[in-house]
Amino acid sequence: xxxxxxxxxxxxxxxxxxxxxxxxxxxxxxxxxxxxxxxxxxxxxxxxxxxxxxxxxxxxxxxxxxxxxxxxxxxxxxxxxxxxxxxxxxxxxxxxxxxxxxxxxxxxxxxxxxxxxxxxxxxxxxxxxxxxxxxxxxxxxxxxxxxxxxxxxxxxxxxxxxxxxxxxxxxxxxxxxxxxxxxxxxxxxxxxxxxxxxxxxxxxxxxxxxxxxxxxxxxxxxxxxxxxxxxxxxxxxxxxxxxxxxxxxxxxxxxxxxxxxxxxxxxxxxxxxxxxxxxxxxxxxxxxxxxxxxxxxxxxxxxxxxxxxxxxxxxxxxxxxxxxxxxxxxxxxxxxxxxxxxxxxxxxxxxxxxxxxxxxxxxxxxxxxxxxxxxxxxxxxxxxxxxxxxxxxxxxxxxxxxxxxxxx
Numbered sequence: 001x002x003x004x005x006x007x008x009x010x011x012x013x014x015x016x017x018x019x020x021x022x023x024x025x026x027x028x029x030x031x032x033x034x035x036x037x038x039x040x041x042x043x044x045x046x047x048x049x050x051x052x053x054x055x056x057x058x059x060x061x062x063x064x065x066x067x068x069x070x071x072x073x074x075x076x077x078x079x080x081x082x083x084x085x086x087x088x089x090x091x092x093x094x095x096x097x098x099x100x101x102x103x104x105x106x107x108x109x110x111x112x113x114x115x116x117x118x119x120x121x122x123x124x125x126x127x128x129x130x131x132x133x134x135x136x137x138x139x140x141x142x143x144x145x146x147x148x149x150x151x152x153x154x155x156x157x158x159x160x161x162x163x164x165x166x167x168x169x170x171x172x173x174x175x176x177x178x179x180x181x182x183x184x185x186x187x188x189x190x191x192x193x194x195x196x197x198x199x200x201x202x203x204x205x206x207x208x209x210x211x212x213x214x215x216x217x218x219x220x221x222x223x224x225x226x227x228x229x230x231x232x233x234x235x236x237x238x239x240x241x242x243x244x245x246x247x248x249x250x251x252x253x254x255x256x257x258x259x260x261x262x263x264x265x266x267x268x269x270x271x272x273x274x275x276x277x278x279x280x281x282x283x284x285x286x287x288x289x290x291x292x293x294x295x296x297x298x299x300x301x302x303x304x305x306x307x308x309x310x311x312x313x314x315x316x317x318x319x320x321x322x323x324x325x326x327x328x329x330x331x332x333x334x335x336x337x338x339x340x341x342x343x344x345x346x347x348x349x350x351x352x353x354x355x356x357x358x359x360x361x362x363x364x365x366x367x368x369x370x371x372x373x374x375x376x377x378x379x380x381x382x383x384x385x386x387x388x389x390x391x392x393x394x395x396x397x398x399x400x401x402x403x404x405x406x407x408x
Contacts, residue, residue, distance in 0.1 A: 017204055021130050022150050024197045028091070028126065029154035031190045032117040033161020033270065036244035037263050038168070039118055040252075042183045046102050050249065054370025056111045056118070057245055061363030063112035067125040080129050081204045087125050088198035091115040095191025099184045115194075118245040118366065128351035133204070135339040135347045147339075148332035151277040155328065159270025166260035221342035224400075225350050228338060229357045231396050236358035238388035240365030241381040242304070246373070254378050255313040265317060269324035276329045283329065289337040293330040294397040300327035301386040301393075308382030 040053045094114030101107050110116075115124045134146055168182035177185075242250070244266065251257040251265065276296075284292045303323040310316035335351075342350040369381040 018134060018146060020200055020203050021134055022153055024088075024200045025126075025130060025150055026153045026157040027193050027197055027200070028124075029157040030161040030164075031095075031193045033158035033266065034163075034165040034167075034186060034263070035116060035161075035190060036118055037162050037165035037248045037259070037266055038183060038186060039116075039245045040249045041259050042180075043107075045180050045183060048104055050374045051367075051370055052104060053245055053249060054367040054373075056108060057240075057243055057366035057370075058363050059108050059111040060114070060116050060118055061240065061366065062360065063114070064124050065358075065360040065363055080133055081201065084126065084129050084201045084204065085198060087115065087129070088194055088201055090194075091124075091197065092191045092194030095187045095189075095194055099187035099191065118243050131335055131339070131351040132347045135344075135351075145281045147335045148277050148281045151280075151328070151332045151335075152274050155270050155274035155277055159267045159274065162263045162266030162270055165263035165266075169259055221346050221350065224341050225338070225346075225353055227399060228341075229354045231392060231399065232334075232354055233357035233361035234395075235389055235392045237361035237365050238385045238392065240362035241369040241385040243362070243366055243369075246366060246369045246381070249370070249373060250378060250382070253373065255316065257313070265320070269321060272321055272324040273328045276325050276327075277332055280329045280332050284333050284336070289333045289340070290397065290400055292333045293337065294393045296326045296329040297393045298390055300325075301389040304389075305383050305386035308379040308386070 039056070040050075043052050043056065044050075091114070094110060094116055097110040097114065098107065098116065101110065115126070117124060130150075131147075134150060164186075168179055168186060171177050171182040171185070172179040248262045248266070251262050252259075257265070280292060283296070287295070300323045303319045303326075307316045307319035307323070310319060338350055338354055339347055372378075372380045
C-alpha cells in the first residue's frame with residue numbers, strides 16, 4: 001500500500017529509486033509518529049522521571065548528529081545504498097533494545113547509538129542519504145515537488161502513527177496484557193519496520209551503478225552552506241525545546257490530556273502539516289523558495305507563543321493546529337533551496353553538513369525543555385522556541401535574499 005502511494009505521489013520525471021526512498025520514508029515516519037507520542041508515557045511507566053524524557057531525547061539527537069557528521073565527512077567515499085542498509089539494520093536493533101531494556105543507563109546508550117526519533121521530523125542518519133539520492137532522482141524543475149511529496153507522505157504516515165500511540169492502552173483494556181507489555185510490543189513493531197525498510201532499500205541501485213557519479217565534499221559552495229548551517233542550527237535549537245515527545249508531555253501536564261487524546265491531536269496536526277507541504281511547491285513557484293520558508297514560518301511561531309499562553313485546552317489546540325498548517329511548509333522548500341545552491345557533486349556533503357549543526361543544536365534543548373517543565377515553567381519552552389524561530393526567519397531572509405540559485 002505504501003509503495004502504491006509512493007508511486008502515485010512521485011512526480012513524473014523522477015526515476016524508480018525515488019519511489020523506493022519515498023516509500024521507505026513513509027514506513028519510518030509511521031513508527032516515528034507513535035514513538036514520539038508514546039516515549040514519555042513509556043519512560044514514566046518504567047519508573048523514570050520527567051527529566052529522563054529530555055535526557056534520552058538529547059542523547060538520541062546527539063547520536064544522530066554525530067552519525068550524520070560522519071556521513072558528511074566520509075560518506076562520499078562509500079556507496080550510499082550500503083549506508084542506507086546499515087541504517088535500516090540499526091533501526092531494527094534499536095527497536096528490539098528498547099522493547100527489552102528497563103534501566104536508564106542502557107536505554108541512554110541505545111538512544112545515543114540508535115535511530116529513535118523523539119521529534120516530529122526526521123533527525124536520523126537516513127535523512128542526508130535520502131536527500132542526496134532524491135536530489136539526483138529528479139530534474140531541477142520537479143525537485144521541489146519531489147521533496148514536497150516525500151515530506152507529504154511522511155507527514156501523513158506520522159499522523160496515522162500518532163493515532164497508533166493509543167493502541168497499548170486499548171490492548172491493556174481488552175486483554176490480559178499489561179500496559180507496559182503492550183508498550184514494549186510497539187517497539188517490537190518498530191524493529192519489524194526496520195527490517196522491512198532494509199528489504200526495501202535493497203532495491204536501490206547497486207554500488208557499481210553509483211561509481212560513475214563523482215561524489216566530493218564541499219568545494220565552491222562551502223561559504224553559503226556554512227552560513228545556512230549556522231542559521232539552521234538556531235532554528236533546530238528552538239525546535240528542540242518542543243519536540244513531539246515534550247509537546248505530548250506538555251499537553252498531558254498542562255491540560256491533563258490523555259495518551260489517546262495526545263495521539264488524536266498529533267494525528268490531526270499531521271494531516272494539516274501534510275496539506276501544507278503539498279501546497280509548498282505551489283507557493284514557492286509564486287513567491288520563491290526563500291520567501292516561502294520565511295513568510296509561512298513567522299505566523300506559525302506567533303501561534304506557538306499564543307498557545308503557550310492560552311488559558312484553555314480548546315484555544316491552545318486551535319492555535320497549535322494553525323501552527324501545524326504553516327510551520328512545516330518550509331521543510332521541502334528548505335531542502336530544495338539547499339540542493340539548488342550547491343553543485344550536483346556536493347549534494348550529499350551539503351545535505352549532511354546542513355543537517356549536522358541542526359541535530360547538534362536540537363540535541364541540547366530537550367534536556368533544557370524538560371527541566372523547565374519539571375520546574376513548573378510550562379509556558380517558557382514554547383515562548384522561547386517561538387521567539388528564537390522568528391529571529392531565525394528574519395535573519396535568514398536578510399542574509400540570503402540576494403543569493404542566486406543554481407538550477408541544475
